[in-house]
Amino acid sequence: MQYNSWLYVVVFLSCTVLLYYACPLRQRWMILLAASTAFYVLASRQLILVLILSAAVIYWAALEIDRGESRYQQQKGLLSKEERKRLKENLAIHNRRVVAAACMASFGILFFLKYFNFMGSNLNLLFAGLRLPLTIPALHLMMPLGISFYTLSAISYLVDVSRGACPAQRNFAKLLLFLIFFPVITEGPISRYGQLGGQVAQGHRFDFRAFCFGIQLILWGLFKSVVLADRLAAVVGNIFTKHSDYSGSVVLVAVLLYTLQIYMDFSGGIDIARGSAELFGITLAQNFARPFFATSVNDFWRRWHISLGAWLRDYIFYPISLSHPFQLLSKKSRAHLNSYYAATIPALIALFAVWLGNGIWHGAAWKYICYGLYYYIIMAAGMLFEPLSVRLLALLHLRRESRGWHLWQMLRTFCFVNLGMLIFRADSLRTAWTMFLSMFTPYHGKSLLQVLSSQGLNSNQLEIVVWGAALVLMVSIFQERGVGIRTWVAARAIPIRWSIYIAVILAIIIVGAYGPGFGVVDFIYAQF
Amino acid sequence: MEEIIKILEEIKPGVDYRTEKNLFEGHILASLEIIMLVSELNDAFDIKITLPYIKPENFRSAETIYAMVQKVMDEE
Numbered sequence: 271m272q273y274n275s276w277l278y279v280v281v282f283l284s285c286t287v288l289l290y291y292a293c294p295l296r297q298r299w300m301i302l303l304a305a306s307t308a309f310y311v312l313a314s315r316q317l318i319l320v321l322i323l324s325a326a327v328i329y330w331a332a333l334e335i336d337r338g339e340s341r342y343q344q345q346k347g348l349l350s351k352e353e354r355k356r357l358k359e360n361l362a363i364h365n366r367r368v369v370a371a372a373c374m375a376s377f378g379i380l381f382f383l384k385y386f387n388f389m390g391s392n393l394n395l396l397f398a399g400l401r402l403p404l405t406i407p408a409l410h411l412m413m414p415l416g417i418s419f420y421t422l423s424a425i426s427y428l429v430d431v432s433r434g435a436c437p438a439q440r441n442f443a444k445l446l447l448f449l450i451f452f453p454v455i456t457e458g459p460i461s462r463y464g465q466l467g468g469q470v471a472q473g474h475r476f477d478f479r480a481f482c483f484g485i486q487l488i489l490w491g492l493f494k495s496v497v498l499a500d501r502l503a504a505v506v507g508n509i510f511t512k513h514s515d516y517s518g519s520v521v522l523v524a525v526l527l528y529t530l531q532i533y534m535d536f537s538g539g540i541d542i543a544r545g546s547a548e549l550f551g552i553t554l555a556q557n558f559a560r561p562f563f564a565t566s567v568n569d570f571w572r573r574w575h576i577s578l579g580a581w582l583r584d585y586i587f588y589p590i591s592l593s594h595p596f597q598l599l600s601k602k603s604r605a606h607l608n609s610y611y612a613a614t615i616p617a618l619i620a621l622f623a624v625w626l627g628n629g630i631w632h633g634a635a636w637k638y639i640c641y642g643l644y645y646y647i648i649m650a651a652g653m654l655f656e657p658l659s660v661r662l663l664a665l666l667h668l669r670r671e672s673r674g675w676h677l678w679q680m681l682r683t684f685c686f687v688n689l690g691m692l693i694f695r696a697d698s699l700r701t702a703w704t705m706f707l708s709m710f711t712p713y714h715g716k717s718l719l720q721v722l723s724s725q726g727l728n729s730n731q732l733e734i735v736v737w738g739a740a741l742v743l744m745v746s747i748f749q750e751r752g753v754g755i756r757t758w759v760a761a762r763a764i765p766i767r768w769s770i771y772i773a774v775i776l777a778i779i780i781v782g783a784y785g786p787g788f789g790v791v792d793f794i795y796a797q798f
Numbered sequence: 799m800e801e802i803i804k805i806l807e808e809i810k811p812g813v814d815y816r817t818e819k820n821l822f823e824g825h826i827l828a829s830l831e832i833i834m835l836v837s838e839l840n841d842a843f844d845i846k847i848t849l850p851y852i853k854p855e856n857f858r859s860a861e862t863i864y865a866m867v868q869k870v871m872d873e874e
Contacts, residue, residue, distance in 0.1 A: 433850040572825060583829050588852050591833045600837050609808070613834040653830075 273542040274495040298473035309452040317414035328424040331372035332431045336438035365432045380421045388634035416455040427463040436464045444471040453543040459557040459577035474551025484548030489774045491541030498738045499535035500783035504726035518713035529691045560746045565679035567648045582624045590620040641693045805838045815860045822857040845870045
């Protein structure tokens with residue numbers, strides 16, 4: 271069931287909301303669990319057992335850590351300082367082992383289902399190269415819905431319990447609800463227990479304002495998804511499939527349209543998810559913050575898929591950077607290098623793991639790994655040349671605070687992001703490279719508008735895309751300036767407010783991408 | 799406190815650390831600066847700031863960083 275389908279919005283979500291508020295306050299979480307389970311079973315059938323298995327492992331591990339901590343708290347008053355320290359160290363070792371075992375089990379399931387065939391095919395190539403008579407057979411593996419999202423949420427919960435950042439959940443059904451909560455299971459955001467766990471487990475009273483805000487966000491998400499992203503899916507798909515027929519501006523425009531498509535698709539899906547949760551009085555974490563206003567690649571990843579970046583930072587970057595060997599490396603670096611490079615060099619090593627993880631998380635293909643490493647190279651180059659860049663700017667009397675420099679940084683980042691999207695969307699790395707090169711060869715066929723029209727985006731459709739994108743841009747500019755759009759709409763007089771609501775609803779119904787030439791389009795991030 | 803402000807100014811100059819209360823969420827201290835800061839604090843105060851302390855509320859301002867250092871020293 272797609273978030274942007276009428277079945278989800280009109281039937282599933284509406285019925286769940288009615289049942290939720292009809293139920294006594296203390297039992298409301300059970301409605302969410304029942305609805306989330308139904309949503310999951312409809313999408314993945316018996317594969318829900320895989321999720322339950324992961325949840326059970328994490329549940330057990332968290333309770334084991336909690337039991338150890340309770341024992342320590344009971345005993346510490348009776349012990350000398352030295353004994354207390356030893357007990358604490360033993361407990362830390364025990365906790366590390368429990369976390370490692372549970373993470374290996376959880377990641378093991380993810381890696382087996384998502385990466386087994388990829389690893390197998392690469393190993394087969396290696397065996398063939400070495401003339402070894404070995405073959406790893408390809409398996410027909412089914413992926414449970416949202417496995418990449420709930421696995422990261424489950425691991426963050428366990429690590430947070432081990433760090434003392436959140437308590438262990440003693441009720442398995444409530445932990446399961448945190449992992450399977452239907453608004454986040456398909457595309458995220460990757461939830462943290464401290465932010466979402468308590469919210470889903472407690473009943474919420476009906477709040478008219480939050481409810482209205484939720485509906486507004488769902489409508490806005492539907493607008494982005496149905497009017498813009500779905501409209502672009504066909505033309506982008508056609509040009510990328512037949513890329514060898516095109517070059518120059520056609521390929522360039524296809525890449526730009528894909529960037530627009532994936533942004534509208536992913537951020538629209540997240541808006542629907544956040545809006546859905548708000549109907550139950552639950553606030554989800556932000557996953558987007560106007561990414562195309564970013565002034566660097568680093569800044570872009572602080573604004574795009576925020577929850578993934580934050581997860582990689584908290585559970586990969588910090589643990590590696592603060593580990594004993596890295597602290598030693600940092601100390602040694604400070605003895606030989608200036609303070610900037612002394613800090614940068616160890617960080618670059620830790621960042622390699624972060625970006626490799628980012629690439630692998632997106633999918634089992636070399637192009638995704640290269641997608642992650644592409645950003646790593648840009649970021650590493652930016653960090654290494656930062657002192658040189660500062661000196662160069664001073665030499666040229668350019669001010670970093672100037673508007674012109676700011677715009678240049680935004681434009682530069684936008685270009686880097688589009689090249690990244692080309693790697694992400696192309697069938698393979700080879701295709702991405704071919705398409706990149708073909709951009710520099712002028713296209714002498716039909717005019718650009720004729721090509722777009724023949725591939726599914728005629729002038730009327732293009733007009734809708736341009737106006738729709740302009741509207742999203744305008745809203746983003748207001749948000750970037752700190753204006754809360756929903757608060758602004760809520761403060762308008764009823765006629766204005768309702769005119770806005772009706773205009774958005776009519777836009778979704780009338781100019782949504784339905785009918786001949788448009789099919790039901792899966793959310794791009796749902797495949798991860 | 800003065801020593802912490804001095805360290806912060808060395809890591810990222812041009813910020814009024816006596817008044818700024820949004821160092822983490824405002825991305826004034828990004829993850830790289832947080833790692834630099836932790837290394838410097840570990841050396842300056844002869845402490846070991848571990849992962850459980852790396853959370854936004856400990857890095858919002860010079861005061862919260864100071865409070866974290868005090869807590870780590872007390873626990874050690």
